[in-house]
Amino acid sequence: DTAVSQTPKYLVTQMGNDKSIKCEQNLGHDTMYWYKQDSKKFLKIMFSYNNKELIINETVPNRFSPKSPDKAHLNLHINSLELGDSAVYFCASSTQGSDTQYFGPGTRLTVL
Amino acid sequence: GESVGLHLPTLSVQEGDNSIINCAYSNSASDYFIWYKQESGKGPQFIIDIRSNMDKRQGQRVTVLLNKTVKHLSLQIAATQPGDSAVYFCAESKFQFYFGTGTSLTVIP
Numbered sequence: 358d359t360a361v362s363q364t365p366k367y368l369v370t371q372m373g374n375d376k377s378i379k380c381e382q383n384l385g386h387d388t389m390y391w392y393k394q395d396s397k398k399f400l401k402i403m404f405s406y407n408n409k410e411l412i413i414n415e416t417v418p419n420r421f422s423p424k425s426p427d428k429a430h431l432n433l434h435i436n437s438l439e440l441g442d443s444a445v446y447f448c449a450s451s452t453q454g455s456d457t458q459y460f461g462p463g464t465r466l467t468v469l
Numbered sequence: 470g471e472s473v474g475l476h477l478p479t480l481s482v483q484e485g486d487n488s489i490i491n492c493a494y495s496n497s498a499s500d501y502f503i504w505y506k507q508e509s510g511k512g513p514q515f516i517i518d519i520r521s522n523m524d525k526r527q528g529q530r531v532t533v534l535l536n537k538t539v540k541h542l543s544l545q546i547a548a549t550q551p552g553d554s555a556v557y558f559c560a561e562s563k564f565q566f567y568f569g570t571g572t573s574l575t576v577i578p
Binding site for chain 2 (some may be wrong): 403447456457
């Protein structure tokens with residue numbers, strides 16, 4: 358079974374649309390994250406959730422909103438998509454007391 | 470945010486040789502460092518970590534060296550294999566993680 362899974366793997370959409378990316382982890386971890394990786398492979402943390410509370414919110418546009426229905430899921434909603442949102446988005450998770458993060462396979466978002 | 474950078478964006482090595490990937494970090498208060506490996510089309514995968522109270526840590530074919538004086542981190546891969554071809558990231562942490570840009574390692578058969 359995949360430890361951290363994301364859907365969809367690829368997402369192609371038009372500017373102005375609203376889209377969501379889903380993430381699920383079956384590791385029993387209590388903290389989940391969203392990262393954005395640009396075309397130069399630079400990884401930047403966007404959000405993290407611990408026990409359903411947002412504990413990191415980097416300077417990302419408020420068009421991006423994380424939603425965690427339960428400890429095993431952290432979905433990423435993006436409103437009014439822009440060309441600059443095109444990137445690969447990674448979900449990750451970790452457990453309290455451990456700094457090691459386990460990453461999902463990524464979702465490649467292309468905004469046309 | 471913190472600045473975590475890599476000295477070389479690309480590195481090519483002959484199969485069987487040793488590889489050294491370097492990383493500079495800016496926050497002297499960072500107390501935890503991780504190296505990740507990212508293969509094409511996949512998410513980053515944990516390789517090895519080191520805490521600031523250590524200078525060296527060894528894993529299977531990999532060694533991480535930490536020089537806090539010059540804020541430098543390196544990853545050494547022994548007997549590099551074609552499967553080691555990937556992008557390698559260092560990350561530093563005090564309260565949150567900051568990733569470097571990444572070094573692309575290509576192993577030549």
